[in-house]
Amino acid sequence: MASEKLMPAPHILIGCTGSVASIKIPMLIECLQQLNPKPEIKVVSTQHALHFFRKEEQNVIIYTDSDEWETWSSMQDPVLHIELRKWADVMIIAPLDANTLAKIANGLCDNLLTCVVRAWDFHKPLMFAPAMNTCMYEHPITATQIDLLKKLGYKEIPCISKKLACGDTGFGAMAEVLTLVSAVEQSLSSFNKNVGNTNL
Numbered sequence: 001m002a003s004e005k006l007m008p009a010p011h012i013l014i015g016c017t018g019s020v021a022s023i024k025i026p027m028l029i030e031c032l033q034q035l036n037p038k039p040e041i042k043v044v045s046t047q048h049a050l051h052f053f054r055k056e057e058q059n060v061i062i063y064t065d066s067d068e069w070e071t072w073s074s075m076q077d078p079v080l081h082i083e084l085r086k087w088a089d090v091m092i093i094a095p096l097d098a099n100t101l102a103k104i105a106n107g108l109c110d111n112l113l114t115c116v117v118r119a120w121d122f123h124k125p126l127m128f129a130p131a132m133n134t135c136m137y138e139h140p141i142t143a144t145q146i147d148l149l150k151k152l153g154y155k156e157i158p159c160i161s162k163k164l165a166c167g168d169t170g171f172g173a174m175a176e177v178l179t180l181v182s183a184v185e186q187s188l189s190s191f192n193k194n195v196g197n198t199n200l
């Protein structure tokens, strides 16, 4: 449809953290790139998440903590986490590990990813997909912190029960990639509608 060609590319920011579920990042990027209109995708990775995929093999920009300091050296220089919160139309943190869940629930911002979240514009959707071992997931603090994030306005994409990285089977596995993609697609449908209206 002609109008679809005119639709601007939605900006999707993926946040990934130190859960083994970050092995799914390459697949998540690939599936999101199939959306129509084709989105622009950037990734913000914590240091620990980098253990689980090959940063140099991805065909999108993967920002890490060092990029924050490499892009700023004097006043007036762009501040990366502020640039990213302005650039994004939607953010999905997948996987959200137990450590970063706790940081966000307490307003900690000690790396690029948590600084973007700490500066987030709540007019834009922010979704999170927890992923951790069942023993961590069942700790009462997990539900407390997830509930707090939902009260703040972030959208949970709940864990599922399946075989975990350690061989156990149980809750704590990250939602399937296709579930993540449809959640992003849904959040963008209102975005596309809004943008479409201004084009009229």
Ligand SMILES: CC(C)(CO)[C@@H](O)C(=O)NCCC(=O)N/C=C\S
Residues within 6 Å of the ligand: 019, 020, 021, 024, 131, 132, 133, 134, 162, 163, 164, 165, 166, 167, 168, 172, 173, 174, 175
């Ligand atoms: C890793 C993956 C994506 C494989 O399908 C799935 O098991 C998952 O999300 N696991 C949650 C994280 C985990 O396992 N934690 C570590 C110790 S058990």
